[in-house]
Amino acid sequence: MHPMTPSKDLVAASAVPLILSILQQGDSYGYAIIQKVRELSGGDMEWADGMLYPILHRLEKRRFVEAYWGLADNGRKRKYYRLDRAGIEELETQRQQWNKLHAILRQLEGGVPCSI
């Protein structure tokens, strides 16, 4: 595995905040979300494409996102997702948690002694 390729566990753990963050930028659909993640990670973040949909459906069930059907440019039926109010709150919570974790790692990296 390439050293910059995140492990399977990290990919799974980061999926929800990534999806919610992408949807915060505007409504989107499964394929576009995956392309966005791939593009932002420079190709290092590889999801098995199909895994995204059960996660999106869970988010929909928990009312973090709302789904609606539309038509693609080529006339194909397409399911779009938009971020809901509960999703915005969840995203904020997850961001705080990730930032906290990042801060801890940075401190340890800088050699700050443990205060135990």
Add this chain to the structure above:
Amino acid sequence: MFDLDREVATWSAAVHAGRCQAAAGEGVTELSDHLYCEIERGRAAGLSDEEAFRAAVVRMGTSGELTAEIAKNRSPLGVVCRIAAKLDGPMPASAEDRRLLTAHAVVWATLLIASSMVLTTTTVAKTGLLLILLIYIPLWQVSDQLLRRALRKRPAGRA
């Protein structure tokens, strides 16, 4: 000759085979759209329809992985739908699924015979719906989970 539309429809339907009709229909449409997007990308890179389809399917992950992931979202009603879909269709291909189906048949035949011995006709007439909602459906879910665990613990090769 390779029929792209038929292959996409078959693959998407197989992933959602165990779901209730409405959920499966939407899921199939959504997965099909994704497959077509990826196939269009493959075609633009010079692949044939068949090559682009095969590559898109590989990117999606195995249907077993996908079905397992979809199963995590299943409600109690979804579990009943899945079993009903299985009973309605041909015998499952994998030995594990066949063992699970047989174990369910034995457990539920026993339970129904026991129920018929304990319950009187009047009780069933009065509490039939409640029995199904409060006892049989939860029991179905619990027994499904227990049987799966029990079958997973069995060493491979022992049917």
